[in-house]
Amino acid sequence: MAARDEHLDDQPTCPSAGGSGLLPAELRAWMLLLAATGAVEQRLRTVVKESLDVSHDEFLILCLLAEQPRGGLRMTRIAELLGRPKTRLTYQIACLQRTGLVTRESACGDRRGIVVALTDKARRLLQEASGVLADTVREALSRFVGPEQREALSALVPDFADEPRQPQEP
Structure with a gap:
């Protein structure tokens, strides 16, 4: 864990929510959110x-699947x-397929469509790495999302924390 933490001091801090007043509050909050998620x-x-020996973009595909x-x-x-x-995605899917993490098959009833699914190997790797990945996200968010950022985001979506989560449709 110390090896991971040593790089945190090298990272810039998120900009403050105060700003100069040039941007509207909604745009300033959006920029703060982008800065935090980028970090x-x-x-x-x-x-x-x-943990997984894949690129970040390949990781996003695995998480989505x-x-x-x-x-x-x-x-x-x-x-x-x-x-x-789609062209970049085709390359990334091919890389994931070569490493045995996804399968590609023709879509049922549409020979042009391709369906991608996780393999059991990918599910196992994600499960094994999920703890360290979740800790990384939590640690980075705690470092880059401070009180000013929370205030700006709360102003952008005032009732966000109070609203019950609705299941998302695919």
């Missing part, structure tokens, strides 16, 4: 590579959800 993502890249039924998702849907070009 978390930067920290997570190293841990993902060490992990939250789906075992049947997987169509590649076009993965591209939409991750905001990635």
Whole structure:
């Protein structure tokens, strides 16, 4: 854990929520959120590579598939959800397939469609690494999301913490 923590001091702190007043509160809060998630993502890249030996973008694909039924998702849907070009996604899926972490099959009833699913190997690796990955996210968020950022985000979505979570539709 000490090896992971040594890089935290090298990271810049998130900008403050105070700002100069040039940006509206909603845009300032959005920029604070982007800065915080960017900092978390930067920290997570190293841990993902060490834990799973995949790139961060490949990790995002694995996480997306992990939250789906075992049947997987169509590649076009993965591209939409991750905001990635289909050509880049095709390369990343091929890399994951070569390492035995995903399977690709033709979609039932549509020979042009490709469905991607996690393998049991990928499920096992994600389960084994989930603790250290969750700790990394938690530690990075606690470092980069301070009281000013929380206040800005609460102003952006005032009742966010009070609202019950609704299940998301695929």
